[in-house]
Amino acid sequence: xxxxxxxxxxxxxxxxxxxxxxxxxxxxxxxxxxxxxxxxxxxxxxxxxxxxxxxxxxxxxxxxxxxxxxxxxxxxxxxxxxxxxxxxxxxxxxxxxxxxxxxxxxxxxxxxxxxxxxxxxxxxxxxxxxxxxxxxxxxxxxxxxxxxxxxxxxxxxxxxxxxxxxxxxxxxxxxxxxxxxxxxxxxxxxxxx
DNA sequence: AAGTAATGCAACCGCCGAATG
DNA sequence: ACATTCGGCGGTTGCATTACT
Numbered sequence: 536x537x538x539x540x541x542x543x544x545x546x547x548x549x550x551x552x553x554x555x556x557x558x559x560x561x562x563x564x565x566x567x568x569x570x571x572x573x574x575x576x577x578x579x580x581x582x583x584x585x586x587x588x589x590x591x592x593x594x595x596x597x598x599x600x601x602x603x604x605x606x607x608x609x610x611x612x613x614x615x616x617x618x619x620x621x622x623x624x625x626x627x628x629x630x631x632x633x634x635x636x637x638x639x640x641x642x643x644x645x646x647x648x649x650x651x652x653x654x655x656x657x658x659x660x661x662x663x664x665x666x667x668x669x670x671x672x673x674x675x676x677x678x679x680x681x682x683x684x685x686x687x688x689x690x691x692x693x694x695x696x697x698x699x700x701x702x703x704x705x706x707x708x709x710x711x712x713x714x715x716x717x718x719x720x721x722x723x724x725x726x727x728x
Numbered sequence: 729a730a731g732t733a734a735t736g737c738a739a740c741c742g743c744c745g746a747a748t749g
Numbered sequence: 750a751c752a753t754t755c756g757g758c759g760g761t762t763g764c765a766t767t768a769c770t
Contacts, residue, residue, distance in 0.1 A: 554738070554764085576755065592756075593739070628758060639758075640738080648736050 551585045555594055559584060563591055564599055597638045604636025608645055616642060616650060621664045 551559070566582035572595070575588035584591060597603075608616075612634055619630045627639035627646075634642065646661075654661040 552740080574755085589741095589756080590739075596757095597738080625759065643759075644737055 555598075559586070560594070560599060563595060567595060567599075593640075597640045602636060603638065608637075608649075612637070613645075613650060616646060617654075617664075620646065620650075620661075 562582050562584055566578065570581075575592045578584075578588055578591050579586050582591070586594075615633065616630060619633055623629050625643075627643040631637050631639040631642045651661045654664075659666055
């Protein structure tokens with residue numbers, strides 16, 4: 536059993552947990568400005584921080600980096616996240632890589648707190664982006680049109696309906712839409728894994 | 729105004745793969 | 750070939766804030 540590379544519970548040098556103070560932020564910024572993003576495991580001690588390397592890296596990557604955009608997501612960013620999630624699933628770092636100035640944590644949080652709920656309200660399964668048949672036909676048609684707008688051409692040919700029985704023995708039908716490689720190319724995202 | 733529930737988000741946890749000895 | 754270390758990732762937690770009763 537390999538010991539964790541950063542174990543806050545066991546490492547006596549790590550006294551600080553939770554929210555970062557301004558002083559800690561400043562120490563980290565100063566150190567990285569001076570030395571660059573070097574070895575994270577030795578950085579805390581060198582910078583005089585009572586944190587683990589992982590925590591420092593996370594803080595820098597997600598909040599202190601100068602190239603971060605911060606602030607609310609725009610509609611174009613939201614659309615892009617939905618499209619990318621449909622293609623990539625929960626691979627937040629890849630999705631964030633397509634959004635300049637955004638971090639994986641930020642995208643993940645935005646997805647879980649906003650987009651997920653929004654899709655559910657519209658009758659779309661956020662996990663597989665399939666459209667639930669329980670929503671009225673007219674609304675269903677609007678959903679299909681929206682997906683077409685997202686870049687899926689002639690999606691009706693890819694439409695399948697599956698019956699699902701969940702743990703509570705509830706039966707539900709869901710219409711799913713699969714896209715082929717041409718559809719992905721339509722999105723013109725030049726994705727590389 | 730006070731109490732409670734819901735929400736948003738920063739940070740932590742544990743796992744994985746790559747690099748290294 | 751194997752063990753260890755490290756950086757990176759996604760899932761989850763917990764706290765602060767906001768909305769609601």
